[in-house]
Amino acid sequence: MAKVTDFKEAGFDSLFDELKWRGLIAQSTDETELEKTLDGEPVTYYCGFDPTAPSLHVGNLVQLISMRHLQAAGHHPLALVGGATGLIGDPRQSGERTLNPRNVVEEWTSRLAAQIGRFLPAQGGNPVRFINNYEWTGSMTAIDFLRDVGKNFRMGTMLSKDIVARRLNSEEGISFAEFSYQVLQGNDFLELFDRYDCRLQLGGNDQWGNLTSGLDLIRKVRGVNVNVMTSPLITDSQGKKFGKSEGNAVWLDPAMFSPYRFYQFWFNQPDDQVIKLLKTFTFLPKAEVERLEEEVKTDPGAREAQKALAWEVTSYVHGERAAQGAIDASGSLFGRGGNLDDLDEDVLEGALEGLKIDDGQGGMTFAAAAAGDRVVEAGVKAGLFKSVSEARKTVNSGGVYLNNTRVADQEAVLADKDFLHGRFALLRRGKKALGVLERRA
């Protein structure tokens, strides 16, 4: 099960050792100093999450897990949600962002906060505390910004930041707003230092430039050296950014990315990645990971490591019940024979639990269908296809299955017998994408 362990239980001498081994430390301002900090008296640390989407994704999960490790070791987490920075947007290599409307950012801000709360306990001796940088940034006037904050930043330093330099050299250039992002983030660090004595910031390695912008500021203004620690950017075997599936980000919100799909995403990781991922994304003890590493070598086809990875991460993110449902659903599909008829009604229902879709009103439900409905239309309702015409194309290339039997005809229609136990019809696109139709009159 996805139990969170501290470094002793996991088989390490210190928190620093564990993070090192798990590959959670890519860069830090001063590794010796970082080791002392991590293994010393409890400190307050923070990590920021910008509301640029309605949900966090697996990329953010690395940060959450790092934060959780530190928390388990007794340090004090601050989760910053960027209500202010999210209105500006950090510079990306791909080009200037489109600004999101204020009310949308506000909505996303509260969604992210709720999500983060599920990963970091708010009880106990060192509970997570939530902060929104809009608090101190939202009311700042242009004069305050330039006099109190801007005056402490040097153009040379700001221009030399990697992402800024690259954007300046790109055809598109960079706007003053995105260029100034690093100033806001630097100021956040200072604010948290003043309020909470926060001395360590975590973040993704691609955020290095933004993370470090607070260091000089705090040294200059308060005369204190604080630290930054980044987690590596996770990439796949091809060196591509990790966490894309079917062209979409792998979201942590079950309404945007079902627990079943989430489970499958981890289960499908290639052999040369799975051990690295087990280290980084799970809390499994060292000895257990080493045992699985041996399994991959001796019997790769059994996929023991993938199974462990998928279970651990899915149960951590979505809970054990949803994870078990994903396993059941996977088993009835990929298990020997994939015999759906043999499943008991309650087993079937449990297995399908993780496949519910957003009902558009904040709840989760199954798509409704009745005998006589066209399969292509039902597939759209179940969320497997964007449109009937996309469904048609997939049927034509032989990629649509009703209860594990290939659908041959675009015009096929659901029959009474297609509803297992008179209730559910299981529609599949390709090997892994599943959708459920519940019979309703």
Place this chain on the structure above:
RNA sequence: GGCGGAUUUCCCAAGCGGUCAAAGGGAGCUGACUGUAAAUCAGCCGCGUAAUGCUUCAGAGGUUCGAAUCCUCUAUCCGCCA
């Protein structure tokens, strides 16, 4: 401020008045093979409630029977000169 070049469907990139929904590659989807992997091969790949249907080639106008392709203006980017 002046002169020249660029802007094509998710990305790169052909096209230079009809045969253009637009070559090729990448990404993505599906199939075969397999270990629910990788590699390989094949199909699909603007949208679509499939229709002699709809909307595209930076934006707005214009020339023409007909424009991504020609003209004018606008925007943005890149050079060179002031």
